[in-house]
Amino acid sequence: MDNPGKFYITTPIYYVNARPHIGHTYTTVVCDAVARRQRMMGLDTWFLTGTDEHGQKIERSAAAAGCSPREFVDKIAGEFRALWDRMKITYDDFIRTTEPRHMRGVQALFMRLQERGYIYKGSYSGQYCVFDELYVDAVGPGAPCPECGRPTETVHEENYFFKLSAMEDRLLKYYAEHPDFIRPETRRNEVVAFVRSGLRDLSVSRTSFKWGIPVPNDPQHVIYVWLDALANYMTAIGFGSENPKDQEKLHRYWPADVHMIGKEIVRFHCVYWPAFLLAADLPLPKSIIAHGWLLFEESKMSKSRGNIVRSETVLDTLGGDALRYFLLREIVFGQDGSFSFDALVARFNSDLANGLGNLASRTLSMIARYFDGEVPYPSPSERTPADEAIAKLGEQTIADFHAQFGQFQFSRALETAWALVAAVNKYIVENEPWAVAERDDQDSRARLATILYTSAEALRIVTALTHPVIPDATARIWTQLGLGEIGQVDLRSLAWGQLQLGTKLGPIEAVFPRADKSTIERMQQMEQQRAADAKQEALPPSAQPAGTDAQPGQPVTQAAASPSPSAPAPVADSKITIDDFLKVELRVGEIKVAEKVKGADKLLRMEVDIGTEVRQIVAGIAKAYEPEKLVGRKVVIVANLQPRKLRGLESNGMIVAASLGDDGQPVLAGFLEDVPVGAKLK
Numbered sequence: 001m002d003n004p005g006k007f008y009i010t011t012p013i014y015y016v017n018a019r020p021h022i023g024h025t026y027t028t029v030v031c032d033a034v035a036r037r038q039r040m041m042g043l044d045t046w047f048l049t050g051t052d053e054h055g056q057k058i059e060r061s062a063a064a065a066g067c068s069p070r071e072f073v074d075k076i077a078g079e080f081r082a083l084w085d086r087m088k089i090t091y092d093d094f095i096r097t098t099e100p101r102h103m104r105g106v107q108a109l110f111m112r113l114q115e116r117g118y119i120y121k122g123s124y125s126g127q128y129c130v131f132d133e134l135y136v137d138a139v140g141p142g143a144p145c146p147e148c149g150r151p152t153e154t155v156h157e158e159n160y161f162f163k164l165s166a167m168e169d170r171l172l173k174y175y176a177e178h179p180d181f182i183r184p185e186t187r188r189n190e191v192v193a194f195v196r197s198g199l200r201d202l203s204v205s206r207t208s209f210k211w212g213i214p215v216p217n218d219p220q221h222v223i224y225v226w227l228d229a230l231a232n233y234m235t236a237i238g239f240g241s242e243n244p245k246d247q248e249k250l251h252r253y254w255p256a257d258v259h260m261i262g263k264e265i266v267r268f269h270c271v272y273w274p275a276f277l278l279a280a281d282l283p284l285p286k287s288i289i290a291h292g293w294l295l296f297e298e299s300k301m302s303k304s305r306g307n308i309v310r311s312e313t314v315l316d317t318l319g320g321d322a323l324r325y326f327l328l329r330e331i332v333f334g335q336d337g338s339f340s341f342d343a344l345v346a347r348f349n350s351d352l353a354n355g356l357g358n359l360a361s362r363t364l365s366m367i368a369r370y371f372d373g374e375v376p377y378p379s380p381s382e383r384t385p386a387d388e389a390i391a392k393l394g395e396q397t398i399a400d401f402h403a404q405f406g407q408f409q410f411s412r413a414l415e416t417a418w419a420l421v422a423a424v425n426k427y428i429v430e431n432e433p434w435a436v437a438e439r440d441d442q443d444s445r446a447r448l449a450t451i452l453y454t455s456a457e458a459l460r461i462v463t464a465l466t467h468p469v470i471p472d473a474t475a476r477i478w479t480q481l482g483l484g485e486i487g488q489v490d491l492r493s494l495a496w497g498q499l500q501l502g503t504k505l506g507p508i509e510a511v512f513p514r515a516d517k518s519t520i521e522r523m524q525q526m527e528q529q530r531a532a533d534a535k536q537e538a539l540p541p542s543a544q545p546a547g548t549d550a551q552p553g554q555p556v557t558q559a560a561a562s563p564s565p566s567a568p569a570p571v572a573d574s575k576i577t578i579d580d581f582l583k584v585e586l587r588v589g590e591i592k593v594a595e596k597v598k599g600a601d602k603l604l605r606m607e608v609d610i611g612t613e614v615r616q617i618v619a620g621i622a623k624a625y626e627p628e629k630l631v632g633r634k635v636v637i638v639a640n641l642q643p644r645k646l647r648g649l650e651s652n653g654m655i656v657a658a659s660l661g662d663d664g665q666p667v668l669a670g671f672l673e674d675v676p677v678g679a680k681l682k
């Protein structure tokens with residue numbers, strides 16, 4: 001079934017719960033560089049990326065943003081696509097899991113598993129992590145998720161289950177027989193250990209929300225987001241379609257050659273996905289390659305730390321090539337790497353501006369000046385050991401670069417290419433072509449031709465090899481070399497000495513103007529501005545600044561677990577004494593009445609019995625809770641809060657809620673045991 005002349009590579013499909021940031025860019029750039037190179041190696045290449053758009057988190061984020069899930073996913077998916085287009089990512093297809101072609105394919109896969117007896121109906125009751133969309137081993141409402149630490153929710157559901165437990169031996173056998181299936185080795189070992197420790201059946205449907213793909217013939221259930229998402233690698237190339245053209249495409253490209261992923265989703269790709277495929281009797285992908293995390297100045301980028309870097313900042317200052325080069329050169333693929341503006345600018349200046357940029361501009365401008373813009377004829381009688389050494393290094397560079405890049409050692413491959421750049425820049429300095437040009441004799445003329453031919457040929461080789469990594473600049477250097485369209489180059493036959501004598505150069509321009517200190521400052525300012533804008537726009541209701549009647553339309557809430565906005569700002573040492581804590585009167589209350597507030601779609605008005613009295617409390621939880629389901633529920637109330645007015649209604653107290661996920665979805669605090677109304681918490 002496999003077609004050796006093809007190459008199919010995928011990025012993970014990105015979850016549209018958040019906007020694209022530099023971590024997404026890293027994975028995508030790696031795949032793009034690999035895809036571009038495989039095309040230049042003559043392979044029939046297919047490069048897939050896309051967006052993962054279903055699940056409860058999306059449903060809730062959309063509610064928090066005050067729009068429909070459809071509007072929400074359209075917007076974020078559009079941002080991903082626009083960024084990839086701007087970065088000249090050469091994806092062949094962009095799949096969205098809300099497309100009919102995907103939904104049909106996922107249902108086909110579900111039925112295939114069902115027909116083969118791997119899916120059965122059962123029931124589950126326990127803790128669920130909305131953030132991970134996973135049932136987890138945790139006890140009690142609000143108990144932290146063992147995966148991510150966020151509070152879990154208690155659910156009781158009838159679900160469809162996948163017989164993952166039956167797949168243990170087959171998976172272990174597969175890993176053993178295919179040592180390259182999971183890379184790098186560390187990830188492979190983790191996966192094998194995980195499977196050896198025993199697998200439990202996996203719930204593959206949900207009834208607690210609607211934003212998903214319905215289970216065939218049982219539309220009360222939607223299909224588990226990970227089963228939905230993973231199937232994209234096949235549905236995008238035609239799985240589930242009856243159309244002969246789609247089937248032809250599926251046969252042509254499946255199994256995928258590389259699923260490129262971040263290490264945090266190894267289990268889904270290396271355990272669940274192959275288990276589904278084995279059970280469905282479908283061929284498995286050839287390799288799953290997990291890269292490390294991209295840290296910002298050594299710490300993990302996260303919304304809560306506020307240190308997420310957006311690619312646009314680098315694109316607006318140094319350009320796409322600078323970012324692509326940095327990511328592939330600076331980070332040892334497979335390990336965690338660190339991003340910083342200082343390191344980016346340092347790399348840019350040393351390798352691109354002073355390295356390749358300098359080699360290109362001095363070589364090309366001297367050919368323009370001394371040889372009227374035509375590649376000169378090197379003299380065979382005038383070859384020195386220095387010329388020979390560069391030619392030899394050029395040949396060696398081609399061989400080493402191919403071997404290293406082919407092994408996903410991008411950093412080493414680029415190091416290899418830049419060793420040639422450095423050697424040629426040194427060669428030019430030592431051979432002083434500008435001085436040779438001063439001497440007006442026949443021998444000197446031949447010597448000058450040899451030096452410049454050697455430099456230009458080395459430049460051509462580096463340019464061709466690194467085109468997949470820095471496509472823009474190399475395309476421009478290629479044109480300046482008078483060689484036309486760089487995408488047409490066949491890298492398989494690249495060798496020293498192919499630069500045609502007499503080639504007429506194109507117009508010459510600098511490709512990498514040097515960056516200075518102000519570039520770093522500009523990038524930092526842009527990031528701060530973007531962070532501030534995003535905060536303004538994307539704050540969940542529970543974290544919005546206090547609204548008053550003077551600001552109609554502002555989503556406001558008193559349901560947040562965060563301190564009341566009117567509280568004094570925390571000082572540097574924010575630990576408080578027990579006395580401070582005891583000032584807050586927390587009580588168990590029971591909701592007696594709950595109703596929506598007219599004209600405020602996020603607010604609920606509630607009457608809460610706190611034992612001594614019934615209080616009116618207004619909270620911004622309407623998007624997360626149906627009012628009728630809240631009646632009778634026991635909640636935790638901050639009872640001694642100063643009353644305030646929301647939409648003209650007096651709110652007398654605050655309901656305590658967890659702020660869940662990146663969007664701060666409110667989840668009400670509660671008790672596992674039965675507690676009397678009015679009980680004090682301390």
Ligand SMILES: [Zn+2]
Binds near residue numbers: 148
């Ligand atoms: Zn979790």
